[in-house]
Amino acid sequence: MAVLTDVxxxxxxxxxxxxxxxxxxxxxxxxxxxxxxxxxxxxxxxRSYCEPHAAVRLRIPDRLTEPRGDAMTNFVQLxxxxxxxxQARRDAQTPAPPADILARPLTPAxxxxxxxxxxxxxxxxxxxxxxxxxxxxxxxxxxxxxxADFDRQLA
Numbered sequence: 001m002a003v004l005t006d007v008x009x010x011x012x013x014x015x016x017x018x019x020x021x022x023x024x025x026x027x028x029x030x031x032x033x034x035x036x037x038x039x040x041x042x043x044x045x046x047r048s049y050c051e052p053h054a055a056v057r058l059r060i061p062d063r064l065t066e067p068r069g070d071a072m073t074n075f076v077q078l079x080x081x082x083x084x085x086x087q088a089r090r091d092a093q094t095p096a097p098p099a100d101i102l103a104r105p106l107t108p109a110x111x112x113x114x115x116x117x118x119x120x121x122x123x124x125x126x127x128x129x130x131x132x133x134x135x136x137x138x139x140x141x142x143x144x145x146x147x148a149d150f151d152r153q154l155a
Contacts, residue, residue, distance in 0.1 A: 006051045006052055006054070006055035007051060009055050009058055009059070010039055010051060010054055010055060010058070013058055014042075015041055015042040015043065015058060016039050016040070016041055016042075016054060016058060017039070017040050017041075017042075018038065018039065018040070019037050019038055019039055019040040019048040019049075020048075021036075021038075022036075023036065023037040023038075023048040024036060024037050024048070025037040025048065025049050025050040025053055026044075026047040026048060026049060026053075027049045027050060027052075027053025027054070027056070027057070033050055033053060035050035035051075035052075035053075036050060037049050037050060038050060038051065038054075039051065039054035041054055041057055041058065044057065087122060090120055090121060091121045091122055091123065094116050094117050094120060094121050094124075095117070096117055096123075096124070097110070097113070097114040097117055097118075101114070102127070105131055106118070106127065106128055106130075106131045106139055107131075107133075107139075108133050108134075108139060108143070108146045108149075108150075110139075111128060111139050111140070112150065118139070118140070119140065125140055128140045133145070133146050134146075
């Protein structure tokens, strides 16, 4: 994509229009710009800008909305790798329940007894998602009926 010069950008962008002659540029942030303010921009009411300051102000929203570059893609990939590595460590460090529990259909009591395995690990959560509680919810989902049953057992 070709980069437009400041003048080309100002002439083609509908947000820019020529200002009345004799105005000075309001674009200097810390010091007054000595150039004439030849352009007015939509969104900057009552202000006029020289070509460089007007072009900069038009390019700011364009920069904010442009697609993210390689640096952001690399960051997202690194974050995913770190998340995957943390999950692998969690899977390796969490002890599995006894083999007899894993061999039969799971119950809500099994999930309550071994939550670290059935909720936090990849294999455990995949296994627990295959079974439903007596109220029709997956064992990994929150079930108001199972919660009420558990509260009655505690009372």
